[in-house]
Amino acid sequence: MKLFTHGAEYLPILLNGLWLTILVTVLALILASALGLLWALLRTSGIPALATPTRILIEFLRGIPILVVLFYIYFVMPDIGIDLTALQAGIVGLAITYSCYIGETFRAGIEAVDRGQIEAAKSIGMDRSLTMRRVVLPQAFKIVLPPYGNNIVMLLKDSSQVSVISVAELSMQGKVLASSTFDNMTVFTMVALLYLCLTIPLNFILHRVEKRMGKA
Amino acid sequence: MVFDDTMIAFKDVRKSFGGHEVLGGITARVRRGQVVCLIGPSGAGKSTLLRCVNGLEDYQGGEITIDGLRIDVSSPDIHEVRTRVAMVFQRFNLFPHRTALENVMEGPVFVLKEKPAEVRARAVSLLTRVGLSDKMDAYPAALSGGQQQRVAIARALAMRPEAILFDEPTSALDPEMVGEVLRVMRSLAEENMTMLIVTHEIQFAREVADWVLFLDGGRIAEEGPADILRNPKNERTQDFLRRVTDPA
Ligand SMILES: Nc1ncnc2c1ncn2[C@@H]1O[C@H](COP(=O)(O)OP(=O)(O)OP(=O)(O)O)[C@@H](O)[C@H]1O
Ligand SMILES: [Mg+2]
Numbered sequence: 257m258k259l260f261t262h263g264a265e266y267l268p269i270l271l272n273g274l275w276l277t278i279l280v281t282v283l284a285l286i287l288a289s290a291l292g293l294l295w296a297l298l299r300t301s302g303i304p305a306l307a308t309p310t311r312i313l314i315e316f317l318r319g320i321p322i323l324v325v326l327f328y329i330y331f332v333m334p335d336i337g338i339d340l341t342a343l344q345a346g347i348v349g350l351a352i353t354y355s356c357y358i359g360e361t362f363r364a365g366i367e368a369v370d371r372g373q374i375e376a377a378k379s380i381g382m383d384r385s386l387t388m389r390r391v392v393l394p395q396a397f398k399i400v401l402p403p404y405g406n407n408i409v410m411l412l413k414d415s416s417q418v419s420v421i422s423v424a425e426l427s428m429q430g431k432v433l434a435s436s437t438f439d440n441m442t443v444f445t446m447v448a449l450l451y452l453c454l455t456i457p458l459n460f461i462l463h464r465v466e467k468r469m470g471k472a
Numbered sequence: 473m474v475f476d477d478t479m480i481a482f483k484d485v486r487k488s489f490g491g492h493e494v495l496g497g498i499t500a501r502v503r504r505g506q507v508v509c510l511i512g513p514s515g516a517g518k519s520t521l522l523r524c525v526n527g528l529e530d531y532q533g534g535e536i537t538i539d540g541l542r543i544d545v546s547s548p549d550i551h552e553v554r555t556r557v558a559m560v561f562q563r564f565n566l567f568p569h570r571t572a573l574e575n576v577m578e579g580p581v582f583v584l585k586e587k588p589a590e591v592r593a594r595a596v597s598l599l600t601r602v603g604l605s606d607k608m609d610a611y612p613a614a615l616s617g618g619q620q621q622r623v624a625i626a627r628a629l630a631m632r633p634e635a636i637l638f639d640e641p642t643s644a645l646d647p648e649m650v651g652e653v654l655r656v657m658r659s660l661a662e663e664n665m666t667m668l669i670v671t672h673e674i675q676f677a678r679e680v681a682d683w684v685l686f687l688d689g690g691r692i693a694e695e696g697p698a699d700i701l702r703n704p705k706n707e708r709t710q711d712f713l714r715r716v717t718d719p720a
Contacts, residue, residue: 375528376565380579380631381555390582394569 263442266433270443273429274450280347280415280425285408287351288358295359297388300366314356322417325349330421346418346425354411361407365400366392398469405462409455426450477504479539479635479666480525480557486533487520487690494520495531496690502635502683505664509677509698512687513712518670521687522637525668526557539634555583558628562640564620566612572599572623573608576630584631591630598626602656618649625656635666642673672716674701686712 298310317325329352330345340348369392377387419428430447434440480502487495494517502508510518523529524536530545537543538556547553566575576595580586599608602622612620621641628636641657642650654676660667661680671677677684678698686694686709694706704710 370565372561372563372565373567376559376561376567378528378551379526379554379559379561380627381551381583382579383551386582390578391567398569 261442262437262439263446266437266439266443266446269433270426270429270446270450273424273426274454276343276423276425277412277415277427277451278454280343280350280418280423281412283347284350284354284415285411287347288354288411291351291355292358292362295355296362296366299359299363314359317352317356320353322349322353322414323420325353326418326421342418342421342423345421346415346423349421350411350415350418354407354414357410358404358407361400361403362396364403365396368399369395401462401466401469405459405466408462409458412454412458413451478502478537479504479506480668481537482521482534483536484534485521485524485531485536487517487524487529487531494690495524497534498687498690498692499534500685500692500695502666502668504634504666506682507661507665507667507669507680508683508685509681510668510670510685510687511672511674511677511701511712512685512693513708516687517690518687519639522559522639522668522670525637526554526559528559551583555579555631556633557635557637558631558633559637560621560624560628560639560641562644564612564617564624564644566620566623566627568612571609571611572604572615572626575612575623576626579627579631595626595630598629599623602626603652616649617645618652621645621649621653622656625653625660629660635668636660638667638669638671640670640672642671674713674717677701688712 295310295314298306299314301307326346326349329340329349330342333340333345373391373395374387377391382390415425416427419425419431422428424432426447430443434443437443478501482498482500485495485498486493498521500508510521512518520529524531525538525543527543527545527550535542538553541553541556543553544550566572567578570578573592573595576598577588577591580591580594581588596605596608599605602625604619604622604626607615607619607623612623615623625636625641638657642653645653650673654673657667657669658676658680669677669681678701681698681701684696684698684700685692686700686704686706688708694700694704694709700709701713704713
């Protein structure tokens with residue numbers, strides 16, 4: 257058996273996939289966080305006309321598997337004139353799905369901020385937006401950091417799902433490589449290790465940030 | 473127009489939560505430079521009345537005015553109106569992510585848009601005044617309750633309010649810290665700061681109050697100069713005073 261002897265040959269191909277995994281994750285994360293914040297602000301706006309549709313939208317999206325969202329964006333959207341590349345569709349699909357999880361995380365954080373804080377902000381004349389920016393969000397951020405970190409790690413792992421619409425990220429490259437070399441053991445071990453090369457440092461960084469934030 | 477020194481006026485103020493009437497027609501006023509103490513049993517509506525003054529609660533009937541300006545929670549200038557009356561809370565409500573100094577500077581810099589350098593100088597002198605010159609850079613979590621409440625008073629003063637509302641400012645404090653907060657409040661009274669104070673500190677009220685309102689069941693049961701705390705006429709007032717001054 258040629259166990260692990262070809263690792264060096266496989267590495268560049270897998271690194272290509274790794275790079276795409278990072279790209280998909282980072283872009284989807286940015287988009288999902290921005291959307292998630294928007295959902296959270298709408299849901300906590302105290303204005304039913306904004307809060308209720310947002311709640312329904314989130315419930316709705318959360319009930320659909322990522323795979324189906326990806327298929328929908330990649331295969332159905334072109335029918336209504338929205339033509340995205342596989343990579344774009346993958347990023348958008350992940351972002352939309354994760355905006356719901358992240359939005360709920362943010363909302364819980366905002367609602368966990370003590371009522372007295374909002375009253376103190378009001379009592380010195382802050383309006384809604386200033387109260388949000390100066391008082392609520394900084395405190396919510398701290399509360400939210402551990403579950404948000406969790407969302408990020410999950411998103412990174414779920415980025416492998418975009419392979420179903422043929423985005424050649426890490427897991428996809430692994431599968432292609434394995435089926436052409438029949439060296440399943442080496443390839444998938446390397447794929448797993450490469451994912452860990454991302455998730456372990458990520459967890460470490462998140463822990464450090466949490467600790468630092470905990471002090472202030 | 474006749475000269476009128478009324479700072480805060482309540483005219484037949486009514487409020488209910490759901491069907492439950494909490495304020496049943498309050499008429500009273502706080503004159504400029506006066507200290508008015510609001511006392512009464514739990515659930516009497518003291519906090520609610522106070523919170524209506526700066527629009528933390530709305531009210532359904534009557535009218536509250538500050539310096540002639542009507543308080544209306546739904547009006548767009550409520551935020552501006554709130555900058556005129558400061559509030560000190562029972563549980564301090566300092567911003568935990570900001571230092572003592574930043575807490576004091578927050579309103580003037582971000583709401584009143586004053587120059588940070590000027591505000592800083594004022595904040596430093598206010599914190600010094602309340603005896604916290606060595607705690608400027610401390611976060612609230614590192615301060616005792618008494619110290620936090622003094623920062624909260626400095627935060628209120630930094631807005632240069634026309635009046636300050638206090639809702640049981642010493643009730644959440646350990647007994648040994650009550651004195652330091654009352655001392656600061658006493659000095660404000662001496663400088664003729666307009667204050668409306670909900671308190672159970674009867675001794676303190678006797679000393680500083682120009683006027684006392686005894687609230688019971690959402691109505692003013694008795695009112696008068698601080699003397700009424702010595703010789704109350706109303707039976708409920710007598711009862712209440714007996715209980716708070718002799719808790720056993
Ligand atoms: N947000 C609210 N919703 C419903 N009822 C309320 C609310 N806030 C206060 N109440 C009711 O209004 C009444 C007056 O409450 P308030 O807090 O003004 O009393 P208080 O005189 O300040 O009492 P305490 O001395 O206990 O602070 C009470 O019966 C209380 O249960
Ligand atoms: Mg109260």
